[in-house]
Amino acid sequence: MTSAALLAYAATGLVGLNHGYWAVITCLVIVQGSLGATISAGLARVAGTAVGAIVGGIGALVPLMVHGVPEWVVLLLVIAPLALLASSRAIFRLAPLTGGLVLLLAGSSSLGFALSRIAEIALGTVIGVLASLFVLPERATAILAERAASLLEQLGAYTVVLLSPDNAQAHERAALKIRGGFALLQNDLKEVENERSAHLLRSDPFPERLSRHLQRLRTDVNMLGRCSASEGKELHAELAEQIRRLFESYAAVLRHRAALPPGQHLDDVMLGNTSDTPLGFALLTLQAEFKALRETLEQWENPSSSLPLS
DSSP states (O other), X not given: OHHHHHHHXXXXXXXXXXXXXXXXXXXXXXXXXXXXXXXXXXXHXXXXXXXXXXXXXXXXXXXXXXXXXXXXXXXXXXXXXXXXXXXXXXXXXXXXXXXXXHHHHOGGGHHHHHHHHHHHHHHHHHHHHHHHHHSSOOOHXXXXXXXXXXXXXXXXXXXXXXXXXXXXXXXXXXXXXXHHHHHHHHHHHHHHHHHHHTTOSOOOSHHHHHHHHHHHHHHHHHHHHHHTTTSOGGGGHHHHHHHHHHHHHHHHHHHHOOOOOOTTHHHHTXXXXXXXXXXXXHHHHHHHHHHHHHHHHHHHHOXXXXXXXX
């Protein structure tokens, strides 16, 4: 972010723009934790600024063509349609702000003022994206993998809560944390798609497959909790600990590129549980999803082999 702001300030001087601070502010606003998020924020700022500046510039000309029009009427005519546009399309959320600034600050040079703002913000956006691409770049897939590792750990801890004697507060806290993690995971997937759209990321189904595995594991863990409700939960402490360790071992693969756990570990959770009971069936389903996750991670570790879509 610092590098982008300094580059933007220097660039505005080189190209002769009068108000370099607009480019600097744009860099500070759009540079995010990953390249995908930076691209998304940059597109939203350019789109909102362009539409807002054009409408605001046209509005500033109205008093020159129609004498006696109150300023508040012109402001209403500019802000109302822009606010409606922003409410329907999030990418234009900055349009009302830009339109109001151009209208109130432009004066008689409305068109030049508007075009200057668009040029400065576009320059700041380009510099911000380039800085995210070349200065300590953080790609969306790496962020998604870290998020997935945290979710795997949380699901392991959640399993312990579900298979332990009832603790409503701990259950609710764990469930709330997991819901928040999945919401952030969806944002990470959008950033991955932004990088793909900009042709900065190869077409790879790994992020989407990983997300689907996590969703299914979440469902399997919840089913495990429901199936164990009719039994004495205090009897499942050792089983819950085995499953927690299994979740954490796969989290380590994503976070540290650790070696995949031995395949035999996938069968350990079934010891002493037959599939003809509700709990046994839930464990069998969980086991199957762990095996599917393992296959996906094996392909991730060896990208030269093909990874079919599922």
